[in-house]
Each structure stands twice: as structure tokens, then as C-alpha cells.
Amino acid sequence: MFGYAIRRLAGALPTLLVIVTAAFFLMRLAPGGPFDDEQTLAPEIAANLEAAYGLDQPILVQYRNYLGGLLRGDLGPSFRYKDFEVSELIARGLPITAGLGAAALLVAVFAGVPLGMLAGRRRNRASDHVVMGVALAGIAVPNFVVAPLLALVFGVLLGWLPVSGWESGNLRYAILPVITLALPLIAYIARLTRGSLLEVLQSPHIRTARAKGLSESRILWRHAFKPAILPVVSFLGPAAAALLTGSLVVEQIFGLPGVGRYFVQGAVNRDYTLVMGMVVFYAVLIVLLNLLVDLAYGWLDPRIRHE
DSSP states (O other), rough: OOHHHHHHHHHHHHHHHHHHHHHHHHHHHSSSSOOOOOOOOOHHHHHHHHHHHHTTHHHHHHHHHHHHHHTTTTTBBBBTHHHHHHHHHHHHHHHHHHHHHHHHHHHHHHHHHHHHHHHHHTTTHHHHHHOOOOOHHHSSSSSHHHHHHHHIIIIIIIISSOOSSTTTOHHHHHHHHHHHHHHHHHHHHHHHHHHHHHHTTTTTTHHHHHHHHHHHHIIIIIEEEEHHTTTHHHHHHHHHHHHHHHHHHHHHHOOOSSHHHHHHHHHHHTTTTHHHHHHHHHHHHHHHHHHHHHHHHHHHOOOOOOO
């Protein structure tokens, strides 16, 4: 398994290089620059700023220098957040983003899997139709619609929860963002679990277990549960990455100082190094999450042998 993990990481390096290269040149091709809105800057000062950040050099030289810094783990300084390195900004926002994402993922798994199991065991009954109907609505409605609705109902009308801002250690500020992020995942996981369970329950080994006289609950949890959640495990890697990238909108709506907020502000301000740092961060995160999912997949299904 260790050898497989090393090979996967090595195989991901060309992909990361392509992502970094595309993001670098697309940022440079976009109109404007990081200091264009500084109307009070004299041309000489603007030229000095560009020279200080290496923006006066040919683009290929800038690309080579950026890759060299990236190999050393240096994401460079932010152009707009003075006296801050990009790695420092990521470190400041990551605990909030990761905490919200992890909480939303846990809520989605512990709510979506039981709902999917319930719908699968009661196929074509009222509970099945209700769960799948609600799941379809959860998939269809985007989080930038759900977030304002939740804020309006529970924050403005009922006054139970704060609608924006962040206070460290106060979980009330995390409830609405976590619910907003978790709702679509609950829907996806419930549908995946239901479909997979229905397929597993038709398998020969399940029919054999029933022929032996085992109870339905024992068949479900001892023989059907693990193979039924394999599609869910495969989904968790991209889902976790989608939570972090999807939190861009949620963090903006609820005014959270997470990584996504820096990403949005960096794109608006044309902060090249900040956007590039976020792209590298998300790309590495997606690769690692998919690797963890593959390893978990092999652990859950003994028939799979990566080596």
C-alpha cells in the first residue's frame, strides 16, 4: 500500500505542473495588474513596485522564478496584503475553512448514509419517496440560494443565530455555514447509498445469507453495509475538495475570514501570488484527498489490491 501511495503521488506531479502553469499564464493574460487601482501612484513609484516584485521581467523568467520558489515551499509575498506571505494568509484562514468543511462532511455522512439506508430498505414506500424527493431538492437548490434563506429565517426572522461574522470559540457562528455546506452532500450521499444498497441486496452472497436464515438486520450490517458504502467512500474525496472550494461563496455570504475569502479577494485585486498560492493549495489538497479515498477503498473491499 505504501508503494502504491508513492506511485500515486509521483504520478500527480505532472498534473500539478499543468495546473500551476495554466493558472500562472492565465493570471498574467488577464487585463490589468495588481497596482492598477492605485491612482495616486506616480509612474516612477509604480515602476519601482513592479521591479520589487519582479513584474518587470519577461514572463518566462517570472514563471521560472515562481517554479523555483515553489520547489522550495515558498509561495511568495502577497501583492495587496502588505508584509504578509501567501503561506501566512493560508495558515490564517485554513483552520476556519477546514473546520467548517470537516464539520459539514461529518454531518453529511452521519445524516446521508442512514437516510439512504432507510430509503433502500423501504424501496417504493412512502419513506423512500420522501427521502429521495427531499434529496432531489437538496441537489437542485445551490448553496448561494440556501445560505441567504437560512440567514433570513434563523437569523433575521427568528433571531436564533448570527447571520455573519466570526467569533473564535463560539459555535453559534458556525451552525448556518455548516448546514449550508452539508445539505447538498446529504442529498448526494443519500442517493448514492440507496442505489448501492439496492444493488448489493440483489447480490448472490446476500441471497445465500438469507437462505441460511440470518436476520435482516444482521444481513444489512454484517454483509451489505461495507460494499454498499463503497460508492460513498469514492465520493468523499471529491466531496471534501468541493466543500473547501464551495466554501468560497458561503464564506463571502456569512462574512467568514477563511481561505475562500482570501481567494475571492485575491482574484478581485489581481493579487497574482495569492491566487496562485490558493490554486496550488487546492490542487495539492484534491490530490491528497483522492489518494486517501483510494486507500480507504482498498481497506473496505478486500478484493481490491493496489499492489
